[in-house]
Amino acid sequence: xxxxxxxxxxxxxxxxxxxxxxxxxxxxxxxxxxxxxxxxxxxxxxxxxxxxxxxxxxxxxxxxxxxxxxxxxxxxxxxxxxxxxxxxxxxxxxxxxxxxxxxxxxxxxxxxxxxxxxxxxxxxxxxxxxxxxxxxxxxxxxxxxxxxxxxxxxxxxxxxxxxxxxxxxxxxxxxxxxxxx
Numbered sequence: 001x002x003x004x005x006x007x008x009x010x011x012x013x014x015x016x017x018x019x020x021x022x023x024x025x026x027x028x029x030x031x032x033x034x035x036x037x038x039x040x041x042x043x044x045x046x047x048x049x050x051x052x053x054x055x056x057x058x059x060x061x062x063x064x065x066x067x068x069x070x071x072x073x074x075x076x077x078x079x080x081x082x083x084x085x086x087x088x089x090x091x092x093x094x095x096x097x098x099x100x101x102x103x104x105x106x107x108x109x110x111x112x113x114x115x116x117x118x119x120x121x122x123x124x125x126x127x128x129x130x131x132x133x134x135x136x137x138x139x140x141x142x143x144x145x146x147x148x149x150x151x152x153x154x155x156x157x158x159x160x161x162x163x164x165x166x167x168x169x170x171x172x173x174x175x176x177x178x179x180x181x
Contacts, residue, residue: 014175023043057078
């Protein structure tokens with residue numbers, strides 16, 4: 001038997017509000033339930049289930065202050081994470097900038113790049129800038145200006161057995177476009 005079902009058809013949701021955060025953690029026990037969790041705690045996002053995106057920011061995205069969310073909720077993010085053992089450097093970095101239409105001046109959207117490894121802060125910043133420029137000049141530079149570039153970096157050498165450095169862009173609200181029939 002076939003049923004005639006009517007309802008609202010929604011398009012892909014678009015992240016609207018976001019905050020940025022970063023942190024480090026170290027543990028003598030393990031990474032996931034140790035240094036990674038403690039880095040999330042320092043960043044203020046340890047009570048959430050973290051999901052990660054690739055690296056595109058919608059034009060409507062607006063930065064807001066970090067807010068308390070419901071314990072256990074899903075927190076979607078663009079995140080760079082580096083793990084290291086005792087005495088070795090853990091570095092994570094994110095760079096992002098906004099694309100503006102060269103003709104209209106209207107904000108189009110943003111590009112985000114992440115890097116992680118054992119880099120110094122200077123090395124990770126150079127890599128981040130090179131990655132962002134590569135994206136920009138291979139697909140966006142003809143029609144858009146890249147402005148308002150921001151770099152986030154976290155780096156340290158753990159004294160305990162395991163260490164984690166992370167930086168993140170975390171999304172807190174979404175627009176659900178309605179698809180008309």
